[in-house]
Amino acid sequence: CPGEPCPEPTIAPSYYTTSDAVIASESVFVVEISLVCKNGAQNVALYADVNGKQFPVTRGQDVGRYQVSWSLEHRQAQSGTYEVKFFDEESYSALRKGAWNGPWVSTEVVAAAIGLVVYYLAFSTKSSIQA
Numbered sequence: 001c002p003g004e005p006c007p008e009p010t011i012a013p014s015y016y017t018t019s020d021a022v023i024a025s026e027s028v029f030v031v032e033i034s035l036v037c038k039n040g041a042q043n044v045a046l047y048a049d050v051n052g053k054q055f056p057v058t059r060g061q062d063v064g065r066y067q068v069s070w071s072l073e074h075r076q077a078q079s080g081t082y083e084v085k086f087f088d089e090e091s092y093s094a095l096r097k098g099a100w101n102g103p104w105v106s107t108e109v110v111a112a113a114i115g116l117v118v119y120y121l122a123f124s125t126k127s128s129i130q131a
Contacts, residue, residue: 003041003043003044003045003046003088003089004037004039004041004042004043004044005039005041005044005088005090006035006037006038006039006041006044006088007037007038007039008037008038009035009036009037009038010035010036010037010038011033011034011035011086012033012034013031013032013033013113013114013117014031014032014033014034025073025074026071026072026073026074026077027071027072027073027074027077027121027122027125027126028069028070028071029050029069029070029071029072029082029118029121029122030067030068030069031048031067031068031069031084031114031117031118032060032065032066032067033065033066033067033086034064034065034066035064035065035066036064042063042064044066044088045088045089046066046086046087046088047086047087047088047089047092047095048068048084048085048086048087049084049085049087049095050068050070050082050083050084050085051082051083053070054092054095054096055068055069055070056068057086068084068086074125074126074129077122077125077126078122079119079122079123079126080119080122081115081116081118081119082114082115082118082119082122083111083114083115084111084114084115084118085111
């Protein structure tokens with residue numbers, strides 16, 4: 001079933017990482033958002049784009065909670081900013097066709113905050129591995 005549209009979204013990001021990342025062969029990145037739609041929509045289908053690679057966004061048990069995760073081999077997990085762009089179904093379909101040119105669901109401020117969080121996680125994981 002198709003997801004509902006979400007005009008004028010309010011997004012609050014959070015993040016976490018697993019404690020066993022030091023012994024794993026890959027760095028795992030997890031971004032969780034809380035989404036509130038002006039129209040009260042609760043069945044919003046979202047997709048994420050990280051560095052040109054698309055990932056499905058899963059719904060959490062709580063209403064309005066969504067999560068996207070991805071992993072990279074430690075040597076590919078560069079320190080720096082990882083920008084996570086979120087799309088609704090219509091925007092994601094246009095992105096896959098190469099014709100998308102509308103605004104991102106998340107604001108630049110949210111993307112920058114998520115990037116800083118991911119940078120910190122990547123840097124701390126890399127430091128732990130090298131220690």
